[in-house]
Amino acid sequence: MALREVALSPQRALAAKLCVNHLSMVFTRDGKSTPVLQDITLEVSEGEFVCLVGPSGCGKSTLLNAIGGLLAPTAGTVFIDNEAVRGPDPRRIFVFQERGVFPWLTVEGNIAFGLFKLSRSEREERVAHYVKMVGLQGFEEAYPSELSGGMKQRLEVARALAVNPDMLYLDEPFGALDSITRHIMRGELLRIWETERKTIVFVTHDIDEAVQLADRVVILSARPAAIQRIVNIDISHPRDISSPRYLELRDGILQQIGLAHKI
Amino acid sequence: MGLLVRLRPIAFIGTLLVLWQVAVSLNPVHILPSPWGVMRGIVDLLHHGLLFKYVVASLFRVSWGFSLAAILAIPLGLAIGWYQRANMALHPLVQVFRPISPLAWIPLAILWFGVGDAASIFLIFLGSFFPLLLTAINAVRNIPAVYISAGRNFGLRPVDLIFRVLYPSVVPQLLIGLRITLGVAWLVVVAAEMIAVDSGLGFLIVDARNAGNRYDLVVAGMMIIGLIGLLLDTGMRSLENMKSFRWAYSED
Numbered sequence: 001m002a003l004r005e006v007a008l009s010p011q012r013a014l015a016a017k018l019c020v021n022h023l024s025m026v027f028t029r030d031g032k033s034t035p036v037l038q039d040i041t042l043e044v045s046e047g048e049f050v051c052l053v054g055p056s057g058c059g060k061s062t063l064l065n066a067i068g069g070l071l072a073p074t075a076g077t078v079f080i081d082n083e084a085v086r087g088p089d090p091r092r093i094f095v096f097q098e099r100g101v102f103p104w105l106t107v108e109g110n111i112a113f114g115l116f117k118l119s120r121s122e123r124e125e126r127v128a129h130y131v132k133m134v135g136l137q138g139f140e141e142a143y144p145s146e147l148s149g150g151m152k153q154r155l156e157v158a159r160a161l162a163v164n165p166d167m168l169y170l171d172e173p174f175g176a177l178d179s180i181t182r183h184i185m186r187g188e189l190l191r192i193w194e195t196e197r198k199t200i201v202f203v204t205h206d207i208d209e210a211v212q213l214a215d216r217v218v219i220l221s222a223r224p225a226a227i228q229r230i231v232n233i234d235i236s237h238p239r240d241i242s243s244p245r246y247l248e249l250r251d252g253i254l255q256q257i258g259l260a261h262k263i
Numbered sequence: 264m265g266l267l268v269r270l271r272p273i274a275f276i277g278t279l280l281v282l283w284q285v286a287v288s289l290n291p292v293h294i295l296p297s298p299w300g301v302m303r304g305i306v307d308l309l310h311h312g313l314l315f316k317y318v319v320a321s322l323f324r325v326s327w328g329f330s331l332a333a334i335l336a337i338p339l340g341l342a343i344g345w346y347q348r349a350n351m352a353l354h355p356l357v358q359v360f361r362p363i364s365p366l367a368w369i370p371l372a373i374l375w376f377g378v379g380d381a382a383s384i385f386l387i388f389l390g391s392f393f394p395l396l397l398t399a400i401n402a403v404r405n406i407p408a409v410y411i412s413a414g415r416n417f418g419l420r421p422v423d424l425i426f427r428v429l430y431p432s433v434v435p436q437l438l439i440g441l442r443i444t445l446g447v448a449w450l451v452v453v454a455a456e457m458i459a460v461d462s463g464l465g466f467l468i469v470d471a472r473n474a475g476n477r478y479d480l481v482v483a484g485m486m487i488i489g490l491i492g493l494l495l496d497t498g499m500r501s502l503e504n505m506k507s508f509r510w511a512y513s514e515d
Contacts, residue, residue, distance in 0.1 A: 070412055090418035100409040104431040113427075114417035163417065 016043040016079075017199050018067065018167070023076035025062055035224035036062050040076070042218060042227065049193060049200045051210035054220030055257065060203045061171050063225065067201060068094055068169045080167070090114060092167040093160035097176045101144045101156050107131065108140045110155055114163040130158040133192065150181040154188065161196065170202040174209070186212055190237060207257070211250045212239055219256050229256050296479040301486065304479035313467070318491065320462040321452050324380060328387025329448040336392045337437065340399025341429070350400065357396060365390035365451045369458055383455035383463075390451035391444045398440025402433035435503070442499035449492050464488050 025037035036059040044050045052060045065071040067078050069087040078085040080092065093114075094100070101110050108127050115123045131137055134154035144152050153173060160168055170189075174182040186209060193200060204210055210217045217231045231253055235245055280298045287297040296304070308314040343349045365386045376382040406429065414428035456465025464484050471480035 068416070070415070088412070088416040088418075090416065092416075094412065094416050096409045096413070099407060100413050102410065102413070102428070102431070113413075116423075 017046040017048070017081065018042075018044040018201070019079040019082075020063075020067060021077045021079065023063070023066060023073050023078065025059070025066060025071070026074045037066070037073070038224040038226040040225070040227055042230075044199060044201060047197045047199055049202065049213060049215045051202045051204055051214035051217045052220060053204055053207055053210045053217055053253065053257075054225060055222050056205050058220050058223050059225035060205070060220055063220070064094075064169050064171050064201060064203050068092060070094070090163050091165050092169060093163060093165040095156050095160050095168060095170045095173045097153075097172060099152075099176075101152050101159065103144050106141050106143055107136055107147070107155055110144070110159050111162050113159055126162050130162045133161070134158040134188070148181075149177050150185060153177060153185060157189070157192065161192065161198075165198065167199045167201070170200065172203055172205065175204075175206075182209070189213065194237070207250060207253050208241070211246060211253065212241060217253060219253060231256075293478075296482050300479040301482045304477070304483040305487070308467075308480065308483065314487070317462055317464050317467050318487065320460075320466075321456065321464045322491075324383050324455070324463065325387055325445075325448050325452045328384045328452070329391045329445060331384075332388045332391035332395055332444075332448075333441065336395035337399045340396040341403050341433065343396075344400040344403025345429075350404075357393065357400075361393040361397065366454055369455070372455075373458075379460060383452065383460055386455040387448045387451050391448045394444045394447060395440060398437060398444070399433070402436035402440070403429070405436065406432040438499070438503050442496060442503070445495050445499055446492065449488070449495060453488055464491075 020040055020042040023037055023040040027034045027036055040063060052063060054060050062071065066073045069085045069089060102113065105113065111127045111130050112123050115126055118126065131140055134157060136151060136155060139147065139151065144155065147155065174185050177185060190213065202213060211233055214233055217233060219228045219231065221228050231249060233249055239246060284298050287295060305314065343353055368386060368389055372382040372385045376385055410428050410432055414424045419427060452463065453465035456463035457469045460466055464487060468481050468484040471477040471484065
């Protein structure tokens with residue numbers, strides 16, 4: 001049961017939170033068409049943490065953008081709660097690399113950005129709660145340019161969580177951070193995920209990151225991206241990243257992508 | 264120490280003025296009025312109530328031409344930048360008109376508006392319009408796509424997207440464009456007044472030469488143009504330093 005392919009069946013489709021159904025994407029530019037995604041079929045259940053990994057430029061982010069409704073697919077459909085996705089939706093929030101925070105707003109302003117429908121007091125309460133959750137107390141009035149990369153990333157996560165979405169789409173969120181900060185951020189993300197239990201789709205090119213975080217790792221091929229394999233990570237949290245099982249899973253994915261074990 | 268550093272440019276200018284005065288008094292051929300002469304020229308203008316009148320006349324024309332250009336060029340440029348197709352259609356046209364000096368339009372300006380304020384306002388308008396249009400187009404096109412995506416993701420309606428994402432993203436670049444363009448407008452007004460009107464600092468310079476080679480007044484006019492240009496630039500810069508815009512210029 002360690003490695004398995006997930007087949008789509010109608011019964012399962014009803015149970016799934018997210019259901020990607022024969023999704024294809026072709027980019028046309030200057031009369032030349034480039035296939036980017038090829039017949040992607042994938043299910044994610046409620047509360048699950050799924051990582052999409054694949055070689056750089058393979059179309060992982062394109063897939064995430066199509067799932068999130070920022071890009072319209074050429075063929076196929078994305079269903080969430082059995083409802084077709086037709087555009088971005090505040091119930092499902094993207095977290096980009098830390099540059100996604102608005103530099104003209106303070107920490108508080110950024111977190112409150114999506115809370116325009118709440119009353120003032122509710123908004124303040126919500127902002128205070130998430131400032132605390134991501135450990136930015138004392139920086140409420142600071143602008144992003146005054147924050148470190150890791151703090152900006154936490155701010156963006158807080159901004160996303162503040163609107164209480166069912167799902168989070170994270171697009172290489174820690175890609176621009178140094179390795180120590182990245183390590184800490186993974187721990188924080190897991191802590192938040194365990195308290196809030198959002199369904200998470202997480203794009204990364206870092207295989208260790210995927211094996212440390214995900215319930216399942218979806219391995220994409222080079223462009224046009226197709227699903228090569230879906231790996232179940234059957235290690236409970238907190239994960240021992242030097243355990244034989246961890247290394248076995250990681251090496252299996254490396255092998256699948258076609259990378260040697262030695263540098 | 265701080266005071267000394269701040270006094271340094273003033274001391275430098277003072278030294279230059281002294282050297283200028285000495286050089287002029289040693290040289291029998293008059294190729295330049297002395298600073299003292301220029302000072303007296305300025306006092307002379309003040310005495311006749313002309314200095315204030317001319318400065319106001321020039322500023323009046325710049326304000327109109329520059330404001331009209333800003334009101335038209337900025338919304339138009341933002342719209343062109345937003346719609347890729349409009350940009351592709353209009354880009355060649357803008358690029359052809361942009362390098363034409365506003366001064367090349369003088370004959371047409373006189374033909375269309377006659378000799379007077381309207382013609383010089385039109386020239387300033389032209390001189391400001393294209394730089395502002397391009398600034399606005401580029402400002403929109405430089406907005407990082409993640410800001411737009413994030414705005415749409417949080418469920419903003421198009422109107423809110425404009426006011427809460429588009430506007431704050433472009434303001435810093437627009438302010439820089441406005442400052443640089445105001446400098447251009449000030450250059451153009453002086454040139455335009457040399458031809459088309461009977462008041463203003465540009466007129467002062469031409470008139471002083473024509474009416475008896477009063478080079479002291481010519482240089483006085485130049486000095487005042489420079490000082491007002493400096494004041495305009497400083498004023499615009501202080502806008503850029505406002506707290507709500509400061510993020511754009513700070514190091515990331």
